[in-house]
Amino acid sequence: MPDGLIIDLVAGRGEVTDAAWVRIVPLLPRVDGRGRPWRDHRQVVNGVLWRLRTGAPWRDLPERYGPWQTVYERFARWERDGTWARLLEYVQVRDAVGAVEWTASVDSTINRAHQHAAGARKKGALAMDELDDPAHPARDQALGRSRGGLTTKVHLAADGRGLPLAVVVTPGNINDSTVFDTVLEAVRVPRVRAGRPRSRPQAVIADKAYSSRAIRSGLRRRGIRAVIPERADQIAGRQRRGSAGGRPPAFDSEQYKARNVVERCFGRLKQFRAIATRFDKLAARYLAGLRLASLILWLREC
Template sequence: MDRAGAPACPWRPQKGLPNKSGDAWCARWRGNRPIPRRLSTKFHLAVDGRGRPLSILFTPGQAGDNAQLLALLDAICLNKPGPGRPRKRPEVLIADKGYAHDSTRRTLRQRGIRHVIPERSDQVARRVAKGSAGGRPPALDKVIYKKRNVVEGCFNRLKQWRDLATRYAKRASLYRASLVLIAAVIWLPGST
């Protein structure tokens, strides 16, 4: 007996699209095409010198780091005791080679933010190929750059929480909420 099978493409609501509350699944789409069975997210952190989160940005996994830097810095707001405006600008920004773009360096200089970012090998080769027109290499204070591991330590502290490390929360808003809550616990006295 010949029976008709299941339709090749049954209709169902597509995953990755926002539901009625506007909450989407995390990073289900790349451009305009879905990525089947791959949920990836990335969170970007700015931390203070003691490894406590100052600002958190949450993006799909395919988002680049450099594009998020200025938004991450704009989200920093530290209230100091006493009168005065809250602090919005770091004394020095320590970042890895993922942020070593000329436009990023230019913007940080315009904002008056001192930065320690090593130069990528392709940038070195391009500068050397230009000869004397290539300019001087950006200064890199290696003593200050060694303190970049504080950020990695903060990531490790955040991932000690099982909910964050195993990604039980599949919705973007729930994942961000758990990340912010864990960051608040890190700021509590005695947790450092």
């Protein structure tokens, strides 16, 4: 079947619809005529989505999606060459220009890692700056050990409609505030015309875990309004110092009510079982699945 051909069949549950396929097919790699012909891209993408939705092992992929090895290799190849990331950016720039609500809500969620996610071979040594960066996905394959076992933390920035703008993965025992800058730096929505991608929201809504002087100062330098409540110990410390404690930071309690959009986004992402529970050994593959799930949320909305 020729690459990019829209199949005249009703899409199964969770599969790519005709309307969605028309949007993403221009960015998929093309067959160059050399070597063996590629299996139909749409069949493979639907196979990846089936595995992402069910969380089943790759070997259990239904036969209608073709050999599981082919589907997995295509998924891994497109993770390595950045295809999944480009698809997400493409949908954002084509469908989100003028529609993105630039009030970003930032939060994190901890996802349990299955025992099959442990034991990935560590290839090569990390650079010193990567070792010091808690948000680097290659650090221990983003697995953290706690009393509950192995976990991975997903840090998310969502727009005002609850659509993912940026996703970062870290070990589950990493503090949220230490990854805040990394999450904001990952917000890059390309523009239709020439120019740098937009990366500065008008306001950032976050809970008390992000209430720190460093975060507030960083947002102020970038001209971003902080909608973050103070922690009780910070309020008590400021009051204890009297006039030397300074004025309380500005806080819009009405706008803070919109923070629930990031929680709703987590809920939609976790409808994909391979996101709610991590089965991937490699952090890069798990992150690729998160990007694909985010892509599906954008395609459903726009």
